[in-house]
Amino acid sequence: MMAKASAVPIVLKAEIQKLIPTSKILVVGAGGIGCEILKNLAMSGFKDIEIIDLDTIDVSNLNRQFLFRKEHVGKSKAMVARETILNYNKDINIKAYHDSITTSEYGVNFFKRFAVVLNALDNRAARNHVNRMCLAADVPLIESGTSGYTGQVEFIKKGLTQCYECNPKAAQKTFPGCTIRNTPSEPVHCIVWAKHLFNQLFGEDDPDQDVSPDTADPEAAGDAGVEALAQVDESKKVERKSTKTWAQETSYNPEKLFNKFFEDDIKYLLSMENLWKNRKAPIPLSWSSAASDDGDQEKSKNDVHKEDMEVWSFKKCTEVFSSSISMLKEELANKNFLVWDKDFKPALDFVTACANVRSHIFSIARKSRFEVKSIAGNIIPAIATTNAMVSGLVVLLTFRVLAEEYEKCLTVYVRQKSSESNTVMMTEKFLGAANPKCYVCSKQPMVDVSINTKSMLVKDFESEILKKSLNMVAPDVVLDGKGVVVISSEEGETAANDNKTLTEMGIVDGAILKVDDFLQNYELTICIHHYVPKEKEDPLYKILADMDLQAKSEEGANGKENGASSASAADFAAVNVDDDEDPQEGSSKRRKMNPKEEDDDDMIMLD
Amino acid sequence: MSESKLSTAEAELYDRQIRLWGIESQEKLRAANVLLIKIRGLGSEIAKDILLCGINSLTILDDALVTEEEIFKNFLLSPESVGKNIAEAVLEKAQALNPLVKITPDSESVDKKNAEFFAIFTVVIATGLNSVQVLEISKYCRDAKVKFICGDNFGMFGYSFADFQTHEFFEDKVQLTGGQKRGIDGRITKVKSERTVVKVCGKMEYVDLSKVIKLPEAPMKPKRRNIYYYLMLALLQFRDKFNRDPMMESKEEDVKELKAIKDDILKLYQVNPDKFKEEVFDLIFGEVVPVCSIVGGVMAQEAIKAVSGKEVPINNVFLLDPFNYSGREENVV
Numbered sequence: 053m054m055a056k057a058s059a060v061p062i063v064l065k066a067e068i069q070k071l072i073p074t075s076k077i078l079v080v081g082a083g084g085i086g087c088e089i090l091k092n093l094a095m096s097g098f099k100d101i102e103i104i105d106l107d108t109i110d111v112s113n114l115n116r117q118f119l120f121r122k123e124h125v126g127k128s129k130a131m132v133a134r135e136t137i138l139n140y141n142k143d144i145n146i147k148a149y150h151d152s153i154t155t156s157e158y159g160v161n162f163f164k165r166f167a168v169v170l171n172a173l174d175n176r177a178a179r180n181h182v183n184r185m186c187l188a189a190d191v192p193l194i195e196s197g198t199s200g201y202t203g204q205v206e207f208i209k210k211g212l213t214q215c216y217e218c219n220p221k222a223a224q225k226t227f228p229g230c231t232i233r234n235t236p237s238e239p240v241h242c243i244v245w246a247k248h249l250f251n252q253l254f255g256e257d258d259p260d261q262d263v264s265p266d267t268a269d270p271e272a273a274g275d276a277g278v279e280a281l282a283q284v285d286e287s288k289k290v291e292r293k294s295t296k297t298w299a300q301e302t303s304y305n306p307e308k309l310f311n312k313f314f315e316d317d318i319k320y321l322l323s324m325e326n327l328w329k330n331r332k333a334p335i336p337l338s339w340s341s342a343a344s345d346d347g348d349q350e351k352s353k354n355d356v357h358k359e360d361m362e363v364w365s366f367k368k369c370t371e372v373f374s375s376s377i378s379m380l381k382e383e384l385a386n387k388n389f390l391v392w393d394k395d396f397k398p399a400l401d402f403v404t405a406c407a408n409v410r411s412h413i414f415s416i417a418r419k420s421r422f423e424v425k426s427i428a429g430n431i432i433p434a435i436a437t438t439n440a441m442v443s444g445l446v447v448l449l450t451f452r453v454l455a456e457e458y459e460k461c462l463t464v465y466v467r468q469k470s471s472e473s474n475t476v477m478m479t480e481k482f483l484g485a486a487n488p489k490c491y492v493c494s495k496q497p498m499v500d501v502s503i504n505t506k507s508m509l510v511k512d513f514e515s516e517i518l519k520k521s522l523n524m525v526a527p528d529v530v531l532d533g534k535g536v537v538v539i540s541s542e543e544g545e546t547a548a549n550d551n552k553t554l555t556e557m558g559i560v561d562g563a564i565l566k567v568d569d570f571l572q573n574y575e576l577t578i579c580i581h582h583y584v585p586k587e588k589e590d591p592l593y594k595i596l597a598d599m600d601l602q603a604k605s606e607e608g609a610n611g612k613e614n615g616a617s618s619a620s621a622a623d624f625a626a627v628n629v630d631d632d633e634d635p636q637e638g639s640s641k642r643r644k645m646n647p648k649e650e651d652d653d654d655m656i657m658l659d
Numbered sequence: 660m661s662e663s664k665l666s667t668a669e670a671e672l673y674d675r676q677i678r679l680w681g682i683e684s685q686e687k688l689r690a691a692n693v694l695l696i697k698i699r700g701l702g703s704e705i706a707k708d709i710l711l712c713g714i715n716s717l718t719i720l721d722d723a724l725v726t727e728e729e730i731f732k733n734f735l736l737s738p739e740s741v742g743k744n745i746a747e748a749v750l751e752k753a754q755a756l757n758p759l760v761k762i763t764p765d766s767e768s769v770d771k772k773n774a775e776f777f778a779i780f781t782v783v784i785a786t787g788l789n790s791v792q793v794l795e796i797s798k799y800c801r802d803a804k805v806k807f808i809c810g811d812n813f814g815m816f817g818y819s820f821a822d823f824q825t826h827e828f829f830e831d832k833v834q835l836t837g838g839q840k841r842g843i844d845g846r847i848t849k850v851k852s853e854r855t856v857v858k859v860c861g862k863m864e865y866v867d868l869s870k871v872i873k874l875p876e877a878p879m880k881p882k883r884r885n886i887y888y889y890l891m892l893a894l895l896q897f898r899d900k901f902n903r904d905p906m907m908e909s910k911e912e913d914v915k916e917l918k919a920i921k922d923d924i925l926k927l928y929q930v931n932p933d934k935f936k937e938e939v940f941d942l943i944f945g946e947v948v949p950v951c952s953i954v955g956g957v958m959a960q961e962a963i964k965a966v967s968g969k970e971v972p973i974n975n976v977f978l979l980d981p982f983n984y985s986g987r988e989e990n991v992v
Contacts, residue, residue, distance in 0.1 A: 058731060059731040059732075059948075061814070061945060061947040061948075062907045062944055062945045063814035063815060063907075063941075063942055063943070063944045063945050063947060088952065091734055091948075091952075092948055092949045092952055094734075095731065095732065095734055095948035096947075096948055096949060097731075111671050111672055112671060112672070112674045112675055114672055115672055115673050115674075115675055115676055115711055115712070115713070116675070116676075116711055118707055118711060118756050121755060122758070139737075140734050140737075200679045201679070201960075201970075360670065361682060422678075426678055431674075431675070431678060433675050433676065433678040433679035434675045434676070434679075435675070435676045435679060435712070435960075436707070436708045436711040436712065436956075436959075437708050437712075437956040437957070437959050437960040437963070438956065438960075439956075440704060440707075440708055440952045440953070440955060440956035440959075441952070441953045441956035441957065443949075443952060444949040444950060444951075444952030444953035444956065445949070445953065445984060446949075447948075447949035447952075448815075448949050448950070448953075448984060460983075462983060464984055464985070468970065469970075469971055469972070469973055469988060470830075470971055471830075471861065471971050474987050474988040474989070474990070475985075475986075475987050475988075476957060476973070476977065476986040476987060476988065477953075477979075477984060477985050477986035477987075478985055479980070479983045479984055479985040
């Protein structure tokens with residue numbers, strides 16, 4: 053009386069076994085976790101799967117995204133994943149979309165078709181979006197992420213658990229503009245500066261990424277600063293044209309460029325004496341002295357160790373500076389501008405050389421190209437084993453969600469075993485409760501936005517606040533009480549408002565905005581507060597979802613979650629906000645996940 | 660693959676893991692020769708993870724023939740594999756996971772292998788062994804200083820135990836320097852904190868696996884142990900006694916048998932029987948691929964630690980809680 057062999061685990065309850073072949077599952081993301089989840093679903097008897105991913109396959113994916121091979125490089129992840137899974141089991145109905153989940157084709161009705169949605173994403177914006185879609189469609193969501201040896205799996209269901217946005221995540225680390233331009237103290241500051249320099253020379257014009265000394269640095273104020281300001285006023289006038297125009301006029305002469313950025317600008321910084329009263333002053337470096345300093349390094353020849361792992365000599369830096377500029381110049385010839393890409397060798401070489409020269413000038417430790425790539429490209433390390441563990445947990449929770457055993461769908465953290473801890477996987481004791489003041493899943497979502505209403509333009513409000521910070525896709529905005537349509541998701545309908553300031557639209561301190569994102573089925577009330585930053589470390593605007601939450605996290609020494617997401621703004625040089633790169637399987641970066649950041653004393657022991 | 664240094668192409672392929680464990684670890688992996696004993700559901704997961712990370716060679720030892728049920732639990736097989744030797748049947752899909760690794764299928768029985776066979780490997784990973792096999796192979800490995808790890812999946816439950824003998828390792832620890840400093844004048848000044856990475860070395864001793872899986876001859880009372888350790892022992896005893904694993908087809912008899920074995924074990928270790936939830940026996944049937952994915956991930960990661968000498972390995976037992984899916988180390992001495 054042996055039952056017919058099947059992939060469905062016999063150990064599961066009969067009701068779950070019955071549900072598995074008929075339940076429709078959406079997997080969002082076919083990266084490291086996505087590939088593993090698809091395999092686990094297929095090998096557990098699921099027969100109705102849809103997979104969506106907008107990405108294509110890269111060589112550096114192949115160490116863990118095992119549904120792909122070398123010959124697939126450049127092809128759609130979703131499509132190839134589907135083909136490989138069908139190779140495992142022809143009886144599966146699997147539909148693949150090479151597309152972004154945030155587009156309007158995947159609305160609430162799309163999501164409603166699924167029994168469970170499994171997130172296997174690499175960025176917060178898409179995670180926030182799917183979170184909202186699942187809340188709107190009332191579909192259970194299993195959220196997961198990994199970063200190196202750590203990872204986590206979390207179950208989210210409307211009205212039952214916290215949502216992905218109940219606890220605001222730590223904002224991406226940013227640096228004040230004057231730290232980048234005047235007073236760097238860490239390698240990352242010089243790397244950010246070098247990326248800005250790349251953009252100034254070859255990229256799209258962005259005034260927020262200026263690389264020259266910042267005379268408006270409040271710290272430099274005082275007599276010396278003013279003096280310096282006066283001294284160079286004339287030369288400044290001459291140099292009003294953009295760095296790019298100037299560079300083009302020298303036809304990207306490496307020596308001239310080098311001397312301007314590493315000798316003249318540094319001399320100018322030195323004249324802002326106040327900056328160097330309590331800091332080591334920078335030492336200008338000229339092209340000729342750099343080019344003659346070979347250190348004790350030998351020539352390197354396609355040797356991974358030397359070329360990538362060792363810190364370059366100054367001579368090597370000047371050589372690379374020169375050769376990368378000439379390649380980038382050539383590349384620029386047929387384009388309007390270049391976009392920095394860590395995988396484009398001349399771009400990475402240029403940044404490595406410039407960052408290291410600047411680091412040396414400021415007595416900061418220099419870095420190998422390998423290290424620069426990590427920092428500049430914001431690369432999150434990723435391995436097959438952690439992805440395998442996390443995706444195994446995802447599918448085990450999926451079984452429980454199908455059986456509606458929600459109270460057993462507890463968050464699990466994968467950690468690295470350490471000498472202090474015997475834990476490899478830690479399970480929470482209870483479902484995470486929803487934050488009653490969550491600006492996404494509470495009954496009447498509300499958020500306070502502090503902003504300079506006199507200077508912010510409507511179009512920047514839409515792009516910076518509504519889209520970038522609050523993750524909306526197509527918002528409509530009405531000024532409450534007056535019924536004025538400020539922003540419309542219909543193209544062009546409110547174009548006339550774009551360049552008006554908020555004040556000009558009647559949006560002043562105390563104003564209430566009703567914002568509605570049709571796609572996300574998400575309505576948000578925004579209370580506007582007029583705010584002007586005072587100190588240079590102050591953010592340009594603040595978004596505060598929950599006053600209580602922030603107060604808690606500020607006093608808590610353990611600081612489990614970062615309270616408010618006081619966002620950075622344009623002239624804050626963000627390391628990677630605009631960075632495409634792959635935060636691979638990038639985790640939600642909760643502090644809990646990073647054992648290096650935390651004490652183990654918040655661990656819950658279960659027996 | 661004779662050259663010890665990574666090529667540029669390899670550096671590109673393994674980039675995301677080199678950024679985690681460093682190029683030295685990657686070069687040690689590149690030189691490692693791994694033996695995998697038995698490639699069923701759990702074995703296929705271990706093979707995947709260990710092939711992807713970029714070892715030098717993998718020998719797959721399994722004398723079984725592919726059954727109809729097996730193809731549903733092992734993604735390296737296909738319906739055409741039924742009836743063929745399993746080590747040979749997985750070759751094609753296994754090789755596709757990483758063309759750079761030399762894979763050798765071996766269809767002989769593990770019982771026919773002698774000490775010299777095991778001695779050539781860097782690490783031996785095994786699944787589905789009985790106690791006698793474990794103790795014999797682990798002895799060969801100990802004599803030849805070959806790292807050994809063995810594990811199983813039983814339904815929602817899984818475990819592994821390892822003998823890395825005397826294991827030297829290092830960790831990169833982040834140290835925060837700075838904070839507050841008291842000057843000679845007694846004044847406290849704030850110093851900007853800096854993160855520095857320090858290499859911390861360690862050494863640990865593993866006990867002989869006879870101390871881990873062999874039942875004591877007389878009752879003893881060890882320090883409190885994870886209750887699933889006794890579940891592991893019961894399942895191994897069952898396997899030794901019946902030369903098979905518990906089956907759904909004979910669930911009633913098998914559970915009865917398991918309960919009896921478990922009672923004896925708890926008596927031997929003087930554990931309060933109330934601590935052991937007998938419902939767990941409902942959860943130990945068959946291989947469950949997502950559980951294999953978890954336990955395989957843990958075992959492969961331990962094998963990687965064994966080879967690279969980087970990070971603190973599990974010493975010596977890993978136990979997966981079949982109810983709440985937490986997983987922890989149990990140090991059995």
